[in-house]
Amino acid sequence: MLDTLVLASSSGLAVCVAFFALAKRTSPISFRDARVMWVMHRKTTSCRGYRWKLIKRQKDKIVGFRCECGYSYTQKRPLVCRSLKHEEHSEHPAPFSF
Numbered sequence: 001m002l003d004t005l006v007l008a009s010s011s012g013l014a015v016c017v018a019f020f021a022l023a024k025r026t027s028p029i030s031f032r033d034a035r036v037m038w039v040m041h042r043k044t045t046s047c048r049g050y051r052w053k054l055i056k057r058q059k060d061k062i063v064g065f066r067c068e069c070g071y072s073y074t075q076k077r078p079l080v081c082r083s084l085k086h087e088e089h090s091e092h093p094a095p096f097s098f
């Protein structure tokens with residue numbers, strides 16, 4: 001009985017961890033970013049499409065684009081992400097010495 005309870009609770013915990021690790025939501029990008037991504041798509045895939053549409057979500061925020069060839073790109077980020085502390089992303093390089 002105890003083995004079944006432990007197995008059920010551990011599998012439930014594993015499902016929750018997998019859900020939060022794999023679940024993503026759309027993130028807004030600028031018009032310029034969408035255009036740059038579209039140009040990169042055209043160059044890397046030799047796409048012959050000349051038109052593209054913005055993909056918008058709530059409150060007219062741009063989250064991606066759809067090319068006339070059928071390719072679509074949507075900017076996504078994880079639901080749960082850890083923010084960096086100030087010490088972890090220092091912009092000053094180490095001093096150079098001889």
